[in-house]
Amino acid sequence: MITDLNRPSDKDLSRLASLLGDRITRDEPIGPYTTYRVGGSASLFMRAMSVEDLHAVSRALEKVRVPVLMLGRGSNMLVSDAGFRGLAIALGPFAEQILLPQPGQEPVLSVGAMASLPIVARQSVAAGLRGFEWAVGVPGSIGGAVRMNAGGHGADMIASLLSVRLFHLQRNIEANVSAANLGLRFRASDLGDEHVVLAATLRLAWGDKAEGESRIAEIVKWRRDHQPGGQNAGSVFVNPVSGASSAGALIDNLGLRGYRIGTAVISEKHANFFQADEGGNADDVVELMTFVRQRVSEAHGIELRSEIRLVGFSSVVAADAGAQTSTERRRDTQLEAAFGSSNTTDLSIPIPSYSEQLSEDVLAELADAFEGDATPTMNLKVVRPADTSGDTPQPEEPSTTSLTLKTNNGRVVIVDDDLRLPIDVDNPIDEQTSSVNVAPTSDPSNVIPESRLSSRRNQIAQKLNANRRRLVRGVFAVIGVLALVLGVLASPIIGVRTIQIEGARYMSADLLIAVEKSLNGKSILTVDTNSAARRLEGDPWVESVRIKQFFPTRLVIEIVERKPIAFYVGVDNRSRVVDAQGRVLAVETGQPTQYLQITGVGPNLAPGASAGTVYKAAAQLAGGLPEEIEDKVLNVGVGGPNQLLMTLRSGTLINFGPPNELQNKLVSLVVLLRRQDPRQIISIDLTDPRTPTVKSK
Numbered sequence: 001m002i003t004d005l006n007r008p009s010d011k012d013l014s015r016l017a018s019l020l021g022d023r024i025t026r027d028e029p030i031g032p033y034t035t036y037r038v039g040g041s042a043s044l045f046m047r048a049m050s051v052e053d054l055h056a057v058s059r060a061l062e063k064v065r066v067p068v069l070m071l072g073r074g075s076n077m078l079v080s081d082a083g084f085r086g087l088a089i090a091l092g093p094f095a096e097q098i099l100l101p102q103p104g105q106e107p108v109l110s111v112g113a114m115a116s117l118p119i120v121a122r123q124s125v126a127a128g129l130r131g132f133e134w135a136v137g138v139p140g141s142i143g144g145a146v147r148m149n150a151g152g153h154g155a156d157m158i159a160s161l162l163s164v165r166l167f168h169l170q171r172n173i174e175a176n177v178s179a180a181n182l183g184l185r186f187r188a189s190d191l192g193d194e195h196v197v198l199a200a201t202l203r204l205a206w207g208d209k210a211e212g213e214s215r216i217a218e219i220v221k222w223r224r225d226h227q228p229g230g231q232n233a234g235s236v237f238v239n240p241v242s243g244a245s246s247a248g249a250l251i252d253n254l255g256l257r258g259y260r261i262g263t264a265v266i267s268e269k270h271a272n273f274f275q276a277d278e279g280g281n282a283d284d285v286v287e288l289m290t291f292v293r294q295r296v297s298e299a300h301g302i303e304l305r306s307e308i309r310l311v312g313f314s315s316v317v318a319a320d321a322g323a324q325t326s327t328e329r330r331r332d333t334q335l336e337a338a339f340g341s342s343n344t345t346d347l348s349i350p351i352p353s354y355s356e357q358l359s360e361d362v363l364a365e366l367a368d369a370f371e372g373d374a375t376p377t378m379n380l381k382v383v384r385p386a387d388t389s390g391d392t393p394q395p396e397e398p399s400t401t402s403l404t405l406k407t408n409n410g411r412v413v414i415v416d417d418d419l420r421l422p423i424d425v426d427n428p429i430d431e432q433t434s435s436v437n438v439a440p441t442s443d444p445s446n447v448i449p450e451s452r453l454s455s456r457r458n459q460i461a462q463k464l465n466a467n468r469r470r471l472v473r474g475v476f477a478v479i480g481v482l483a484l485v486l487g488v489l490a491s492p493i494i495g496v497r498t499i500q501i502e503g504a505r506y507m508s509a510d511l512l513i514a515v516e517k518s519l520n521g522k523s524i525l526t527v528d529t530n531s532a533a534r535r536l537e538g539d540p541w542v543e544s545v546r547i548k549q550f551f552p553t554r555l556v557i558e559i560v561e562r563k564p565i566a567f568y569v570g571v572d573n574r575s576r577v578v579d580a581q582g583r584v585l586a587v588e589t590g591q592p593t594q595y596l597q598i599t600g601v602g603p604n605l606a607p608g609a610s611a612g613t614v615y616k617a618a619a620q621l622a623g624g625l626p627e628e629i630e631d632k633v634l635n636v637g638v639g640g641p642n643q644l645l646m647t648l649r650s651g652t653l654i655n656f657g658p659p660n661e662l663q664n665k666l667v668s669l670v671v672l673l674r675r676q677d678p679r680q681i682i683s684i685d686l687t688d689p690r691t692p693t694v695k696s697k
């Protein structure tokens with residue numbers, strides 16, 4: 001099949017890269033992602049860590065169109081030396097899960113797209129299933145096998161595939177599509193670059209484990225005897241006509257075993273396997289393919305068709321080498337019509353729900369750890385105004401103002417205490433204010449004689465002078481006291497000389513020294529402990545600071561630091577140490593293995609920043625492990641924005657599902673591990689903590 005050769009401009013590539021931010025690496029060599037291990041780089045590369053990353057790609061592709069290439073395990077792909085001009089996507093560990101049924105259950109498996117075929121084959125046999133042994137010698141992924149309808153030894157994907165979980169990059173939707181709608185045919189399907197296989201559901205049959213194991217051994221031996229190792233992508237050409245001569249036989253008949261062009265050579269062991277030398281190049285392989293096709297065409301009149309996907313070659317080169325053209329893919333297929341409409345296969349394997357009581361200790365530990373659950377759905381209380389019965393603020397008392405009503409001889413006067421002058425204290429309110437709002441009167445008794453008026457004026461003037469003198473004396477007294485206080489404060493007798501620090505372990509020593517310096521020598525009475533505490537609280541490790549002053553010269557700085565719980569590795573490959581709230585405390589180059597690891601590749605956060613919901617929940621999970629199971633846990637993990645995982649030291653994989661109900665899920669886990677030795681358990685699904693599903697060995 002020929003890759004979409006619409007060459008995107010540099011501008012489009014840059015735009016897509018900036019839309020996808022730090023999810024993207026540029027000019028990533030993708031040759032090493034293939035079993036041929038030759039070829040160039042992808043202009044843009046993303047390892048999707050979750051389906052959310054694919055949604056982000058979809059949204060970005062709506063704005064700028066760029067060819068997309070899904071990479072599986074690269075065992076059916078040859079990348080040109082010029083590389084791939086577009087966005088190459090590989091799925092991360094979230095797509096590697098293998099969920100096997102228990103004996104007595106439907107023999108149905110759910111397998112992530114990146115799960116390796118040989119591992120699925122071996123695990124299914126170990127679980128007593130038969131029907132997938134053929135895949136043990138096919139070094140690809142489930143996703144690649146679905147798209148190519150891989151097969152061998154008389155079987156192929158069609159034989160067992162029930163449905164696939166697909167993400168549609170153009171339509172930005174995810175759906176289960178039944179196998180019947182995938183257009184599966186010999187080494188091909190209707191899946192295009194817009195269809196991302198996320199997982200597959202396979203129906204096998206219960207069988208005899210020993211028989212399965214001997215079949216596996218037989219297949220492995222046959223492969224070793226008949227196929228070469230080294231750098232290749234399996235059969236190069238599709239067998240032309242079923243039942244007639246194989247492509248290998250046609251090439252062999254021409255005596256081409258061992259034929260070499262540059263760094264590419266036809267295998268001596270199998271004429272349809274073309275090997276690349278170590279450090280070789282893809283263009284030699286494609287040239288060899290073109291040469292062989294020509295020879296077979298001339299000798300037998302048969303046009304061989306490439307089984308290998310040729311990536312990044314010009315359409316002419318790819319067509320000469322026998323690549324399918326994209327028009328060979330069926331258009332407007334059932335696949336598009338059926339997308340999202342088929343039913344989901346229910347894979348849950350319920351076990352009886354737990355009834356044992358947990359000890360008070362475990363419950364107390366859990367309650368403590370999850371008091372402030374980091375996950376958004378927990379402990380979230382929406383308080384509407386009507387709910388606030390107890391807390392409803394009472395209607396405010398009318399504030400007491402200085403405005404009062406007084407009567408003066410039956411007349412209403414308005415008295416504003418705030419506006420009264422200090423000198424008025426000697427005079428009754430009514431006298432002072434009686435002139436306010438008093439209507440002019442014609443009553444002669446109200447007329448005051450001139451002699452009384454002038455003696456009154458003198459009295460007032462004397463009082464005013466006396467008041468002024470008192471005021472001046474008071475001001476000088478205050479200034480004197482202030483000067484004395486300042487003198488004492490500035491005196492070295494009460495300057496800070498001893499600073500005692502408690503609780504600092506991880507925080508920056510430089511910051512501590514700087515703050516100490518800023519406090520040293522300051523008066524114990526006036527030293528600004530608040531701003532010093534705020535400075536220290538700026539350190540990501542510091543949760544709170546209290547500075548106590550002890551007269552005459554001692555300060556005690558009490559520091560409460562955050563507790564490092566776990567670490568995750570960011571996209572930049574540097575470790576982020578986080579606390580139980582998912583707050584990044586430090587960024588380190590190595591792996592601080594003294595803490596629990598949160599697997600998965602997380603965001604490149606700086607110290608002080610808080611991780612997103614799922615990492616927060618993973619940190620909380622790591623910090624909330626009851627003592628009873630703490631030693632059994634190897635790591636916690638993030639499988640996507642909605643999936644928390646945990647691996648036990650026994651190898652048991654635990655799917656916590658979405659990051660909610662963590663306390664209940666842990667309760668469920670503790671109960672399960674009390675019942676059953678984890679060494680006997682392959683996996684536990686706690687998505688619904690009330691009905692956990694357990695896959696035992």
Ligand SMILES: Cc1cc2nc3c(=O)[nH]c(=O)nc-3n(C[C@H](O)[C@H](O)[C@H](O)COP(=O)(O)OP(=O)(O)OC[C@H]3O[C@@H](n4cnc5c(N)ncnc54)[C@H](O)[C@@H]3O)c2cc1C
Nearest residue numbers: 072073074075076140141143144145150151152197233234
């Ligand atoms: C030594 C050897 C032996 C082999 N024997 C056999 C054999 O017996 N039978 C056989 O059929 N094949 C065989 N192959 C070829 C190959 O292993 C299979 O085709 C395999 O299924 C490809 O899977 P992959 O993950 O490596 O796909 P890749 O090579 O990575 O990709 C193949 C195609 O699938 C697409 N793709 C990959 N992942 C996804 C996804 N998640 N969603 C959507 N599209 C995706 C890619 O874009 C590409 O178009 C052999 C290869 C080797 C090296």
